[in-house]
Amino acid sequence: MTRARAFLGIAALALAVGLWMAMTAPPDALQGVFSRIINVHVPSLWLAFLAFAVTAIGSVMWLWSKRPRWDRLAMASAEVGVLFTAIGLVTGMIWGQRVWGTAWDWGDPRLTTTAVMFFVYLGYLALRGAIDDPVVRARRSAILGAVAVVQVPLVYFSVYMFRTLHQIPSIRPDGSTMPREMLMAMLVNVAAFTILYVALVMARMEVAAAEESASDAEAMAGAVVRPPRLSEVGDV
Amino acid sequence: MSFWHQTLELARVDLTVERRLGETLRIIAPFALVALAIFPLAMGLRLTLVSEMGTAVFWAVGVLFGMQVGLRRSSSDDRERRDLHALLGVDPSARFAGRVLAGSLLTTIFLVVLFLAMTVLYGPELPESAVLGATLAIILAAVGLAELGTIAGEITWGLRDRTALASLIVAPLAIPLVIGGSQTLQAMAGDTGILPWVLLMITTDLALAVAGVALARPLEEATR
Numbered sequence: 234m235t236r237a238r239a240f241l242g243i244a245a246l247a248l249a250v251g252l253w254m255a256m257t258a259p260p261d262a263l264q265g266v267f268s269r270i271i272n273v274h275v276p277s278l279w280l281a282f283l284a285f286a287v288t289a290i291g292s293v294m295w296l297w298s299k300r301p302r303w304d305r306l307a308m309a310s311a312e313v314g315v316l317f318t319a320i321g322l323v324t325g326m327i328w329g330q331r332v333w334g335t336a337w338d339w340g341d342p343r344l345t346t347t348a349v350m351f352f353v354y355l356g357y358l359a360l361r362g363a364i365d366d367p368v369v370r371a372r373r374s375a376i377l378g379a380v381a382v383v384q385v386p387l388v389y390f391s392v393y394m395f396r397t398l399h400q401i402p403s404i405r406p407d408g409s410t411m412p413r414e415m416l417m418a419m420l421v422n423v424a425a426f427t428i429l430y431v432a433l434v435m436a437r438m439e440v441a442a443a444e445e446s447a448s449d450a451e452a453m454a455g456a457v458v459r460p461p462r463l464s465e466v467g468d469v
Numbered sequence: 470m471s472f473w474h475q476t477l478e479l480a481r482v483d484l485t486v487e488r489r490l491g492e493t494l495r496i497i498a499p500f501a502l503v504a505l506a507i508f509p510l511a512m513g514l515r516l517t518l519v520s521e522m523g524t525a526v527f528w529a530v531g532v533l534f535g536m537q538v539g540l541r542r543s544s545s546d547d548r549e550r551r552d553l554h555a556l557l558g559v560d561p562s563a564r565f566a567g568r569v570l571a572g573s574l575l576t577t578i579f580l581v582v583l584f585l586a587m588t589v590l591y592g593p594e595l596p597e598s599a600v601l602g603a604t605l606a607i608i609l610a611a612v613g614l615a616e617l618g619t620i621a622g623e624i625t626w627g628l629r630d631r632t633a634l635a636s637l638i639v640a641p642l643a644i645p646l647v648i649g650g651s652q653t654l655q656a657m658a659g660d661t662g663i664l665p666w667v668l669l670m671i672t673t674d675l676a677l678a679v680a681g682v683a684l685a686r687p688l689e690e691a692t693r
Binding site: 296342346352373377380381 | 620623624625628629630634637638640641642644645648673676677680684687688690691
């Protein structure tokens with residue numbers, strides 16, 4: 234059994250515990266059961282921040298060491314980060330529809346900057362998809378991965394910078410504004426989602442390593458007879 | 470040759486090439502002015518709305534077309550010129566700085582032309598004192614767009630889908646500049662403080678400058 238599968242198993246157990254705690258925690262006095270969506274929304278966006286920070290670290294480390302595994306880490310983390318950003322956006326819109334009466338509010342900078350961050354990393358993935366050569370792809374995407382992370386603090390601090398519908402974080406250095414049961418449920422879900430993130434990143438890295446091996450084997454076996462790819466021809 | 474000498478010389482060469490090609494003022498600027506003229510028609514010629522939307526449209530058009538200035542042909546070296554720079558021992562950081570310097574100057578001119586056109590076409594209600602704030606916001610936005618355009622242009626150099634891909638990369642990353650620029654003008658119109666928005670733009674410009682200089686050598690290696 235691969236380590237990724239082991240982590241997926243642990244993540245499944247942790248998510249089950251998180252779901253049970255989320256469903257048994259007392260609902261919010263004003264929002265009712267809809268407040269339970271916090272247990273998916275907050276962990277998803279926490280993972281988006283984590284994933285894009287890891288992408289930046291992987292990118293810088295690749296530029297420093299040129300080891301392929303750092304490029305795989307950056308790519309895998311960006312893909313998983315985009316997935317969790319999408320989940321965070323959708324759950325935020327569902328929550329907003331219920332609480333604010335609208336799914337999308339342009340006056341809410343957290344929502345807008347999160348959507349922008351989503352597009353930045355879609356651009357990162359599009360760049361990777363446009364380059365065939367693995368070394369060129371790793372080098373160029375590493376540079377973008379290191380630059381794109383400037384978006385993350387903008388998203389995080391947007392609730393402090395602007396007047397907004399979105400609340401500031403409930404957990405602050407001076408304590409939490411949430412009831413203990415709700416806080417515990419959310420923290421367990423944050424932990425469960427983080428384990429899921431680790432499992433997904435590991436699985437994606439394994440797939441990427443297998444793809445690279447297959448590509449190398451194909452190049453070795455068929456280099457003599459394979460016609461050049463269009464991208465290899467260049468301008469003619 | 471010192472870093473600054475190299476920077477100035479490379480910027481001068483870029484501007485000379487641009488003067489000959491004229492891509493910014495002959496193609497991009499007229500296209501942006503057409504876009505500026507289309508918006509009031511799309512708003513159904515409601516004059517109050519047009520006046521209110523003037524600065525917003527300026528920033529939208531300015532950033533979308535301003536990034537094309539950063540991605541213009543004269544800022545993209547062919548392989549021979551890159552090899553020549555490498556053989557001459559040109560500092561990659563100076564290459565980045567020179568390109569940003571030339572791009573900033575061109576983008577500033579482009580945005581000034583666009584801003585003047587917007588004030589004539591849309592008639593926004595801006596106090597006279599807004600000129601200083603607008604100038605500052607335009608310069609800071611131009612520097613940021615030139616930095617982003619240079620980085621994105623290098624990352625996508627030689628790729629089949631270069632123009633579309635570079636625009637996809639630059640547009641979302643330019644959001645802090647759009648926010649800073651538009652809020653600066655709004656603050657000037659409402660007579661409130663512009664400092665937070667100017668600081669946001671300066672921080673973005675500095676972060677991009679540090680990233681561009683630090684990553685200049687890998688950027689150069691990435692395209693060889």
